[in-house]
Amino acid sequence: MDVISxxxxxxxxxxxxxxxxxxxxxxxxLALLIGTVVxxxxxxxxxxxxxxxxxxVNIVRNTPLxxxxxxxxxxxxxxxxxALANKDSNTFINDNNFRLAVVGLSVYxxxxxxxxxxxxxxxxxxxxxxxxxxxxxxxxxxxxxVVLPQAFRGAIAxxxxxxxxxxxxxTVASVIGVTEASAVMKVMMENRPDVIFVVFGIxxxxxxxxxxxxxxxxxxxxxxxxxxx
Amino acid sequence: xxxxxxxFDAPGPRAKRLYAAVGVGSIVVLLLILWFVIDKFNAKxxxxxxxxxxxxxxxxxxxxxxxxxxxxxxAAAISVVFAMLVGVxxxxxxxxxxxxxxxxxSVIVEFFRAVPVLLxxxxxxxxxxxxxxxxxxxxxxxxxxxxxxxxxxxVVAELVRSGVYSLPKGQGEAAMAIGLTSGKSMRLxxxxxxxxAMLPAIVGQLVVILKDTALGYIITYEELLRxxxxxxNFTSNLLPALxxxxxxxxxxxxxxSLAAQRVERMMxxxxxxxxxxxxxxxxDQNAAIGAFAGAGASDTVDTN
Numbered sequence: 001m002d003v004i005s006x007x008x009x010x011x012x013x014x015x016x017x018x019x020x021x022x023x024x025x026x027x028x029x030l031a032l033l034i035g036t037v038v039x040x041x042x043x044x045x046x047x048x049x050x051x052x053x054x055x056x057v058n059i060v061r062n063t064p065l066x067x068x069x070x071x072x073x074x075x076x077x078x079x080x081x082x083a084l085a086n087k088d089s090n091t092f093i094n095d096n097n098f099r100l101a102v103v104g105l106s107v108y109x110x111x112x113x114x115x116x117x118x119x120x121x122x123x124x125x126x127x128x129x130x131x132x133x134x135x136x137x138x139x140x141x142x143x144x145x146v147v148l149p150q151a152f153r154g155a156i157a158x159x160x161x162x163x164x165x166x167x168x169x170x171t172v173a174s175v176i177g178v179t180e181a182s183a184v185m186k187v188m189m190e191n192r193p194d195v196i197f198v199v200f201g202i203x204x205x206x207x208x209x210x211x212x213x214x215x216x217x218x219x220x221x222x223x224x225x226x227x228x229x
Numbered sequence: 230x231x232x233x234x235x236x237f238d239a240p241g242p243r244a245k246r247l248y249a250a251v252g253v254g255s256i257v258v259l260l261l262i263l264w265f266v267i268d269k270f271n272a273k274x275x276x277x278x279x280x281x282x283x284x285x286x287x288x289x290x291x292x293x294x295x296x297x298x299x300x301x302x303x304a305a306a307i308s309v310v311f312a313m314l315v316g317v318x319x320x321x322x323x324x325x326x327x328x329x330x331x332x333x334x335s336v337i338v339e340f341f342r343a344v345p346v347l348l349x350x351x352x353x354x355x356x357x358x359x360x361x362x363x364x365x366x367x368x369x370x371x372x373x374x375x376x377x378x379x380x381x382x383x384v385v386a387e388l389v390r391s392g393v394y395s396l397p398k399g400q401g402e403a404a405m406a407i408g409l410t411s412g413k414s415m416r417l418x419x420x421x422x423x424x425x426a427m428l429p430a431i432v433g434q435l436v437v438i439l440k441d442t443a444l445g446y447i448i449t450y451e452e453l454l455r456x457x458x459x460x461x462n463f464t465s466n467l468l469p470a471l472x473x474x475x476x477x478x479x480x481x482x483x484x485x486s487l488a489a490q491r492v493e494r495m496m497x498x499x500x501x502x503x504x505x506x507x508x509x510x511x512x513d514q515n516a517a518i519g520a521f522a523g524a525g526a527s528d529t530v531d532t533n
Contacts, residue, residue: 045244046252047252048251048255049251062440062478062479064443064444064478066443067443067454067471074468079273079275079468080269080468081273133238142237143236168345168346171347171348172444172447174347174447175446175447181348182351186351189352190355204344207344207348208343211343
């Protein structure tokens with residue numbers, strides 16, 4: 001079982017999974033922010049905002065993530081010269097690729113977050129919004145104090161699914177040279193073709209360890225935090 | 230959304246003015262962003278005719294874009310067929326009354342849903358290469374299809390399971406009452422209805438499969454994205470090529486989503502199944518999770 005010790009020592013597999021986790025968490029926060037804004041735009045009374053929100057979701061959801069990430073690197077950086085890190089720094093290439101990957105992952109998953117929140121808004125009974133309007137709250141206050149807090153609690157399960165998908169999709173960042181788990185797995189498989197089953201097993205179990213607790217946690221949270229009606 | 234108008238009243242004169250102002254304001258912001266992007270493109274000479282004209286020539290289409298689209302569609306089509314087969318087998322396996330069938334099926338389904346598709350593609354690519362299972366020129370296609378089949382097969386298995394669960398209990402009980410074995414009841418009564426109920430979700434899953442074929446780019450499969458890169462090298466217009474290919478993906482996938490909605494409406498009208506149609510978000514990798522969370526409820530737009 002020297003492969004397992006190689007995984008820890010030679011290839012620094014833990015560092016690779018740490019990168020996966022950082023990618024996931026940073027993108028999750030950004031995606032939640034963008035997604036909430038898009039969801040609010042889609043339910044807003046202003047027609048233009050609705051159209052923009054819907055267009056964003058329809059375009060981004062139907063584009064492959066690989067294309068989004070490749071576009072971030074080849075398009076944004078190489079062709080348009082958008083750099084997200086300090087160019088003089090020694091770690092410029094790594095930092096820049098990592099941040100571009102975060103941008104790509106966030107923009108892509110924001111559309112799913114927006115849909116999850118919208119489905120959460122659907123779980124809020126009509127009477128809630130009607131009551132909020134009846135006491136004279138304007139649209140934004142209705143959203144902020146009455147609808148969104150309940151919508152988020154109703155959207156926990158689908159948001160958990162987005163987070164799980166995001167964890168798995170962060171592997172695509174390897175296409176622009178971020179050394180996360182799948183990139184390290186590829187190198188290990190190339191160097192040790194005799195034990196690819198073990199190598200695959202190690203990395204697959206790593207992802208199972210990352211995603212299973214998230215699923216369990218979000219399911220229990222969605223039950224515990226469900227709005228009692 | 231039953232109707233978004235629940236969240237706000239019919240606007241009075243003041244609200245109308247406010248909405249109009251916000252509307253105009255957001256158009257201005259949008260135009261500013263657009264102007265900024267165009268300016269950026271212009272500064273890097275990305276908007277010159279030389280960069281975009283190749284897409285009007287037949288050569289780019291016959292040499293690159295159409296073969297790329299064909300590659301994407303072939304991989305997607307083969308994966309769909311295999312994923313359906315694997316999915317129905319695993320789904321029925323999970324519902325089996327025999328524990329020794331049920332448990333392995335459950336483990337397989339949960340495992341392949343938790344592991345990234347890319348990991349499976351990289352693994353099967355290495356596997357097929359080492360043991361020379363496929364000729365070298367078919368290697369990438371085989372790995373793409375295997376990865377997509379394993380993942381989407383387990384997604385379809387969950388769809389089958391939720392489809393069967395969504396049927397009224399009386400269906401299985403009636404089958405038992407007329408003396409069918411559990412296998413026969415599954416095959417003759419439950420499965421046909423479950424598959425009908427699943428149809429919209431399966432058409433939705435097509436979008437996921439089609440998008441995921443782009444992962445083949447990473448293992449050098451000749452699909453649309455790879456072709457975009459080749460166009461970029463050939464006529465040195467990578468950015469326009471990526472944009473055109475993105476547009477092709479969006480159009481094809483959008484048409485598929487529309488088809489999924491149509492199938493769902495059709496089934497709601499015809500009602501051939503005792504359960505309601507299942508819907509899935511026709512999008513990302515875990516479409517089915519949404520489907521079984523919202524089995525039967527039509528406008529659950531669960532994601533991912």
